[in-house]
Amino acid sequence: QKEVEQDPGPLSVPEGAIVSLNCTYSNSAFQYFMWYRQYSRKGPELLMYTYSSGNKEDGRFTAQVDKSSKYISLFIRDSQPSDSATYLCAMPGGYNKLIFGAGTRLAVHP
Amino acid sequence: KAGVTQTPRYLIKTRGQQVTLSCSPISGHRSVSWYQQTPGQGLQFLFEYFSETQRNKGNFPGRFSGRQFSNSRSEMNVSTLELGDSALYLCASSLGGFGTGELFFGEGSRLTVL
Numbered sequence: 001q002k003e004v005e006q007d008p009g010p011l012s013v014p015e016g017a018i019v020s021l022n023c024t025y026s027n028s029a030f031q032y033f034m035w036y037r038q039y040s041r042k043g044p045e046l047l048m049y050t051y052s053s054g055n056k057e058d059g060r061f062t063a064q065v066d067k068s069s070k071y072i073s074l075f076i077r078d079s080q081p082s083d084s085a086t087y088l089c090a091m092p093g094g095y096n097k098l099i100f101g102a103g104t105r106l107a108v109h110p
Numbered sequence: 111k112a113g114v115t116q117t118p119r120y121l122i123k124t125r126g127q128q129v130t131l132s133c134s135p136i137s138g139h140r141s142v143s144w145y146q147q148t149p150g151q152g153l154q155f156l157f158e159y160f161s162e163t164q165r166n167k168g169n170f171p172g173r174f175s176g177r178q179f180s181n182s183r184s185e186m187n188v189s190t191l192e193l194g195d196s197a198l199y200l201c202a203s204s205l206g207g208f209g210t211g212e213l214f215f216g217e218g219s220r221l222t223v224l
Contacts, residue, residue, distance in 0.1 A: 043202075043215030043216050044153070044200075045214075046212050046214075088152075094158075094165075094166045096141050096213060097143065098145075098153075098155065100152055
């Protein structure tokens with residue numbers, strides 16, 4: 001069993017839809033959680049960074065953490081074609097070591 | 111502020127050869143980490159260097175090695191290439207210190223092994 005599980009998709013939604021992306025993890029020692037976004041032929045870039053259980057909002061993006069269920073989510077409101085990318089959840093595994101989920105490929109069509 | 115620069119961006123090698131990839135971190139960043147990205151295994155951690163010292167290493171064979179120079183630039187080397195080494199190799203830099211801060215990734219070096 002992988003430490004971080006993420007459905008690779010692909011996920012295709014119409015513009016304006018609410019998107020829900022999810023990851024589960026097995027290591028209860030993880031204290032903070034990250035979401036990275038990776039456009040085609042680019043490196044990943046940090047999107048959201050959360051320390052604790054609950055919600056964190058940044059514009060159209062909301063990150064949610066449920067430590068009791070070992071479940072994290074990223075919601076995208078009013079999705080745009082420019083949101084089309086691969087979204088990767090990540091958790092820390094030591095000095096600048098991130099353990100990534102498989103990544104969910106999202107396509108938002110006009 | 112310049113981002114993380116990786117060279118070369120694309121390269122093709124044959125089995126048995128070796129390859130060296132280079133990474134220049136963001137100015138002021140002292141930590142450089144390397145990741146391998148493949149369709150089957152996703153993003154996997156290779157190793158991390160801080161002030162020329164390897165602090166962390168992933169589960170890769172000894173054919174994969176790296177080093178960091180005093181100016182924080184880093185190189186990784188893969189010897190005796192195998193077909194399965196075909197991947198996007200990503201370098202990430204951060205300020206360093208303890209724990210895991212925000213990592214800034216380069217655009218990667220895409221290696222194809224024939």
